[in-house]
Amino acid sequence: MLPSSLWLLCLAAIRVRSQTTNQAISFTNTFSTLSSIPTSDFTGSQFTYISPTGQSTLSSSSTSISSYGEASNSTATSNATATSSSTSQTTRSSSSQSLFAIGGTVSATGTATGSRTSTAALPSNTLPCNNYPEFCNRKYSNITEVCAHNSAFSIKNNAASNQALSITDQLNDGIRMLQGETHRVNDTIYNCHTSCSLLNAGTWQASLETLVSWLDQNPYDVVTWLIVNSDYVWVENYTASVEASGIMPYLYIPEFRPQHRDQWPTLGEMILSGKRVVMFMDYNANPASVPYILDEFTHMWETPFSPTNQSFPCTQQRPPGLNQTVARDQYMYLANHNLNTAIDIGAITGSGSSSLLVPNSAEVNVTNGQYDQFGQLEAARSNCTAEWDRPPNFLLVDYYNIGDPGPGSVFEVAARANGVTYNRRCCGITSQSGSSSMKISFAALGAAIVFSALLAW
Secondary structure: OHHHHHHHHHHHHHHHHHHHHOOOOOOOOOOOOOOOOOOOOOOOOOOOOOOOOOOOOOOOEEEEOOOOEEEEEEEEEEOOOOOOOOOOOOEEOOOOOOOOOOOOOOOOOOOOOOOOOOOOOOOOOOOOEEOOOHHHOOOOHHHHHHEEEEOOOOOOOOOOOOOOOOOOHHHHHHEEEEEEEEEEOOEEEEEEEEEEOOEEEEEEHHHHHHHHHHHHHHHOOOEEEEEEEEEOOOHHHHHHHHHHHHOOEEEOOEEEOOOHHHHHHHHHHHHHOOOOOEEEEEEOOOOOOOOOEHHHHHHHEEOOOOOOOOOOOOOOEEEEOOHEEEEEEEOOOEEEEEOOOEEHHHHHOOOOOEEEEEEOOHHHHOOOOOOOOOOOOOHHHHHHHHHOOOOOOEEEEEOOOOOOOOEEEEEEHHHHOOOOOOOOOOOOOOOHHHHHHHHHHHHHHHHHHHHHHHOOO
């Protein structure tokens, strides 16, 4: 039997051809996921879900901005009360902040001061936060952002890739949640899909460094990073990469643990404090030990993982057993809207049952579409909003740069959820021509056939 990595090479060649000729690929028989995480009930021993207990009180400082854009700090404390139960919170005190691009200074209590007396309304902010001025005074938890599924997996001609453009392109285009599967190999964390022999997109630290470089050039943006801990290792294995990458000064530590949906700061507050990266981990986070890597499933829930159902039901899957009232009132949520195709490798090789789940790129323009039609992102947003009385906080997609009617459709859907107007250009760099892609795909397929013959010989 050929190794899975070889079959991925063959599938990449076939997939590029199907994209060029605008034909869908049809696969049947057994179902399996390319990820190491199963798509069932997520209740095995490797899946740990935190039930926080205990409390502590910390102090923090508030930040205000002057009429010239200079930040000033003033310390403040407040009393916090918490109960001791399975759902209790760890709290720290904080004070409110306001963001103004022009006008007088703002004190820690939110009172504006200036060099003259006026009864006129305070000037409205025109400085965009995450591309929209309206977001500056909106809570982090009250905004819908687009998430690039497996952000680092933009490896050309690999069927396990999930994106076509780089992390830098993604951020420039408006992606504000980066996400990806990681594996620990020889004490180093890598961006790998299922295994590093199938797809290796380099070290996780290098991806963090890319984000740091972008943040340095974009001081009014807040970015979320969702770590998929595919080997279920302890979170402490990630700290060396974090510390070496230079991202530490940007990492946000919540005021509450866990932090409920109505307790998050505004984007303006986060920008003024400099803490502009929120980092989550799906499994084995330990906020007591590593407070800047938040446990995902005490802060947000997800719709069904690795969906193959084009109707994209907006049901809550992870964490399992979450009380629906709690999910609605206290949690943010992420909608998985990345359509997958199950490929029966066993049927192809004639050697037992072996299958892979890969992105359904033949349907990606429909999947990422901005119309309220079956299978499209806008339909899923609309359905989720109707079912949960609010839109998803994050829309997770493959190949965000492709859509219907064209590039930028995923950002149009997010803008509608947020009640703002999307008018930016998208996306990234110009893609290869069809003839060039065809040449590369057939070259890859030819190499695979030759290698297969050598193995058989």
